[in-house]
Amino acid sequence: MTPNQYVKAITRHVTCSKAKKKEIKLQLLSDMNASLEGGEVLENIISRMGKPADIAREFNENLSEEELMKYQKSKRFRFFGVIAVILIIILFLASILLWLMPWASGTHSSASQTEIDTKTEEVITLLNENDFDTLSNLSTKEMVPYLTKDYIDKARNGISDNWGEYKSLGKIYSQEILQKGKHYTVVQVNASYENISVTYTITFDQDMNLAGLYMK
Amino acid sequence: MNVQNEKYERQMKKGVLDMLVLKLLESDEKYGYQLISELNEKSDGVFILKEGTLYPILYRLEDEAFIESNWSLPEGKQVSRKYYSITAKGKAALEQIATTWNSIQSGIDKIMETPVTK
Incomplete structure (x- = not known):
């Protein structure tokens, strides 16, 4: 496992804003690289820092309420964003279908x-x-x-x-x-x-x- | 150490971590892992912090403008590091927190040193 993979495994489970996640990632990588520079081997660093899930849990327990709210807000925003995109695609496909199908179009002949x-x-x-x-x-x-x-x-x-x-x-x-x-x-x-x-x-x-x- | 003790230890330590971090930054700017190492060494192993505990404290102190940070420019093969330094507001806050701490400590000592009477 590379430092990058290890840090990614941590940040994946941290519930915070994207910006904060990026900051955590950079800092953890910086710390690991500083330790590597100091002569510590990667296995020792990973063993000292602990399991990614445990570190993530610790972050989640200690991050501020504000940060948690930002995360939930962005999660909601992403959720509704995905729903909006799906709806737009459905509407777009439906309008194409309506335009192609004579029986369904508003401009077709309504003759019996x-x-x-x-x-x-x-x-x-x-x-x-x-x-x-x-x-x-x-x-x-x-x-x-x-x-x-x-x-x-x-x-x-x-x-x-x-x-x-x-x-x-x-x-x-x-x-x-x-x-x-x-x-x-x-x-x-x-x-x-x-x-x-x-x-x-x-x-x-x-x-x-x-x-x-x-x-x- | 049993589970109950661990819980009390964690709660008691948590209350003083802001003060200790501010104290360590009072003399000089430091980066994250440096703070973890110093807390461990200077407390003789009482305060062994993990990244998941320290960084949220640093973020909170920074949000309150008690500390500020800047990334160092890497020299040679050295990696860039995020250095934290205490602000004037942080120094004032440290002074107040330390006064509060002394008062609490004194009160705790008085209670804890009182002989048990039957």
Whole structure:
């Protein structure tokens, strides 16, 4: 055991402020080194001084009440400091989790499945009726330039030039997604026409405005 | 020495340690281990102090401004030492404590030297 290890073993158990602990450490080391300089061997010095736990107990018995209070205060401060850090980490992780999870965010779409179904059916009906004015009113401003009969017909013709009469709508599937910090609801639904079955992928923003349309 | 005696010895010694440390520092500044050695030698082994007892006394006396300390600058291979010296306030306190001690000692002597009467 080196003098440093021996002194550390003592100060570890002394209940006082950090500054006082440092002072005790320096003084004990100084004493031991002075004895070593005087020719005393380390084993003798350690044997003369006693067991680290006994020396620490003696210090604790004799240190002032004020020093003990300082120690308890710093212990409390450390305890609450650790609790505060843990809380901050938990809050930080929770806020990240909230931000990542669409269902938990305050800015996500609060649309119910019924509202999503109704909106989807409304969009499909307006498309089938070629009522682009009404559809534009239900869309984001970025979508408006594309909601014209010419544009939509081009898209329709890309799939088939003869869809036939509209028949029915299949099951509506929806999923909320987060994109560039914004929440969207993406809906996928199959619509049956007389001659073809079309899959619509419709995107709504958090205010349930039409924000995207794709068909195949 | 039995446990009971050890307890009384410790209590009695504890009461005079402040005075003895101040007395040893009255003539010259000293470092911790030097005080431990001198207390042992000058008391013929009555006051064998451990570091855990002496240092808290020194810290308390310093807090009360009865003594002051400074670390020595090491010369050559010599290690730095913390030297304690008595202040004017400490000298005045020593004088008062010594007067009190003499009074207590005198009172104790009077009681202890009184022959036992039946």
